[in-house]
Amino acid sequence: MKKIHITCAILMYSVLSFSQDITGIWNGTAKLGEDKEISFIFNIKNIENEYVTEFSIPKQRVTALKPQKTTFENGVLLIDGANLGVKYEGKFNQTLKQFEGTFTEGVNQLPLNLKKGKLKLEAKNNRPQEPVKPYPYNEEEVVFENKEANVSLVGTLTIPKKSGKSPAVILISGSGPQDRDETFANHKPFWIIADHLTRQGIAVLRFDDRGVGKSTGNFSNATTKDFSTDVVSAVKYLKSRADIDANDIGLIGHSEGGIIAPLAANQTKGVSFMVLLASTGIPGSEISLMQSISMRPFPVPNEAEYERAIRKAIKIASSDNELSIIKKELTNHYNKTIAPILEPLVGNDAKVNEIIEGLIETRTTPWVRYFYNYNPATEIEKLKIPVLSLNGSKDTQVKAKINQNGIRQALIKGGNQDYKIIELENLNHFFQECETGKMDEYQKIEQTFSPIALKEISSWILEHVN
Structure with missing residues (x-):
């Protein structure tokens, strides 16, 4: 009997140790290199007996990201953010009272331990261009519907303080789950653009991507085509407002937003002009x-x-093959070509297989497969509205010359009579004045968006509205 009592005690301890309350705020810091770190904050709630998580990345000023599912079973916390392209999995260490696991984004994995409690936030980088209240214009949070997709999109509309109707633009973000400010590396470029244009008399609508922030929907299942229908819904919303000039609504798309914009404009007669920022003009397969x-x-x-x-x-x-066939062919192909390169770098077969599995998942998402087969020049060629295209000469993500040539040739082929294409010197992918244009430089730069680029955008738009 004594033996049974001991066994029961062990089982009871096991059950109790895994039934602790995990709701609340958890935080952890992962190392990106010898001298770089990134911190995460996870807020786990229990809503109707299901765990729901929101997480933030303070250093990047990314907040309220909503993973699709959270589970806690047998001491293992799984935060499934497939809708955002991320995942966290960690096992609870009863002695240290922390989760010990890994944060995964695409093929990248970071060891990350989470402790309960609030994170002591670092002093934020200086961002001198960010506007300070009171603003010389009106600002309101708005909600509009993409009824066909059953998605509610939430954003910010800034409107000049004047009588009558204002021309307006819709800002379209680049790839990946983006909030309404297109927050990246502690910068908020869409906030800067919206503030500048509204001060020039142009209303601006910027909104959270589907599944991000306050917007509903599933980001991971959507393609560039799907995002274009969200933009069409935004156009319809602006046309319904009495304070917006329905004849002067334009689109400003950055990066992927620049290939979404033509798709959206060609689905509606409600767009009267377009600005492409760091947009591509060649097939997605070539960009990749x-x-x-x-x-x-x-x-x-x-x-x-x-x-x-x-x-x-x-x-x-x-x-066009079945997904299972594609994954099998990719596995065979990577094992022959990429595995030999990775083996001496990572040291063991298990890690190589893990990386290859991640590569296969990345290359077979709905968004990626659509992107490979999409040539933005096809849609740009159809545009009969005025177009301004800006690219930075030091953009390392979207090379200026080859993409602007693709955009130019498409506009010429389509007979567009009103376009302007400019390569701006010493600007990177986010239109910051820079030294190298490389991604690791973005956060170090205080400037969020070049005043020269802002002036080019606003001056051109004002020349093309009534």
Whole structure:
């Protein structure tokens, strides 16, 4: 009997140790390198007997991201953010009272331990361009519906203080789940653009991507085409307002937003002008290839062979075959071409397999497969409205010359009579004045958006509205 009592005690302890209340705020810091760190804050709630999580990345000023599912079973916390392209999985350490696990984004994994309690926030970077209240214009939070997609989109509308109707623009964010300010690296470029344009007499609507912030919907299942229907819904919303000039509504798209904008404009007659910022003008498959080479974080023994391997991977992933067949073909292809490169870098087969699995998942999402097969020039060619295209000369993510040439040729082929294409010197992908244009430079720069670029945008728009 004594033995049974001991066994029961052990089982009871096991149950109790895993039934603790995990609701509340958890925080942790992951190392990105020898001298770089990034902190996370997870707010876990219990709503109708289900865990719901929101998480923030203070250093990047990203808040209220909503993973699709949270579970806690047998001491393992799983925060499934497949809708956002992320995941956290950690096992609870009863002795240290912390979760010990890994934060995953795409193929990147960071060891991350979470402790309960609030995070002591670092002093924020200086961002001198950010506006300070009171603003010389009106601001309101608005909600509009994409009824076909059953999505509610929430954003901010800034409107000049004047009588009568104002021209308006809709800001369209780049790739990845973005909030209404297109927050990145502690910068909020859409806030800066909205403030500048509204001071010039132009109303501006900026909104959280579907599934981000206060907007509903599932981000991970959406494609560039789906996002374009959200923009069409935004156009319809502005046309319904008495304080907006329905004949002067334009689109400003940054990066992926620049290929969403033409798709949206060609679905409605409600768009009268367009501004493309760091937009691409060549097929998505070519953009992906270029970025796979230029942004690769590891060396390869033979560049030509590596390029051929990436081209074939993209060809496999973008085919019309069943997804199971595509994943099998990619697995075989990566095991022959990429695994030999990774093995000496990571040291063991299990890690290599894990990285390859991540690569396959990344290359087969709905968004990526659509992107591979989408050529924005096809939609740009159809545009009969005025177009302004701006790219930075030091953009390392979207090369200016090859993409602006694609945009220019499409506009000429379509017979567009009113367009302007400018390569702005010494500006990066986010239109910051910079030294190198590389991604690790973004956060170090105090400037959020070049005044020269802001002036180009507002002056051109004012020339094209009534």
